[in-house]
Amino acid sequence: MHNTHSSNDTSPGLLAGKAAFITGAGRGIGAAAARLFAREGAEVLLAARTQAQLKEVTEEVRAAGGTAAYVVCDLADPDSVRAAVDRAVELYGRLDVAFNNGAAITPPGPLDQVSQADFDHLYAVNLRGPWLAMSAEIAAIRATAGTGAIVNNSSVGSWAGNPELPAYGAMKRALNSLTESAAVTYGPEGIRVNAIAPGGTVTEMIRTWETYSPGLVERLTPRIPLRRTADPEEIAQAAAWLLSDRASYVTGAVLKVDGGARA
Structure with a gap:
């Protein structure tokens, strides 16, 4: 993807002076967000389960002149989430600012074929995890910066029936509700809470889904008005804007970043 940030650009970055926390930052959208947020002036803490991936992305950010560190964090473990924040x-x-991006996926299939273990895992990581993270992030923002912003990573799969990923879609739809409730609750304090709903994006998650559903991307692409899937950085750009002061009057939104697929 074309990088619009010029090396000759002396204007302050979109997130200059901000301390940022990102979950699921070892790969995909989270790693793209870590690189972008640092490039836009934020001090970034990357969190994920896999230390080797976190270390690699953190070193990339530092090599490019950014400020970054990492912490190993399992969203299914409440103590781990609080300690990371x-x-x-x-x-x-x-x-x-915080970007709650980390999520899990389980094998696609109809509702009656979702195992209880898979359902419970999706709940623990994709819904309870962001809830725990938001609770800790709000406390940390209150105690330090005073005001701030949170973005949750939802999915276009949350907008309508999702026969291939019913439990995943359900957790993401519930995350939309948590996002809106938090926006209403904490808006009076100057803490904004929004979500993004990405469409088809070239990440390990969609590659995993494709192993179960061969030809998935070829089937999805014609339904996207822009006729292509997203690069992870394009999703990260939407999150960066919502976290920045440029979006100072935006809260409670679930922003579709899907190339028009749900238009």
């Missing part, structure tokens, strides 16, 4: 405050003295 606390680490951002320990490192940077504050928390301004």
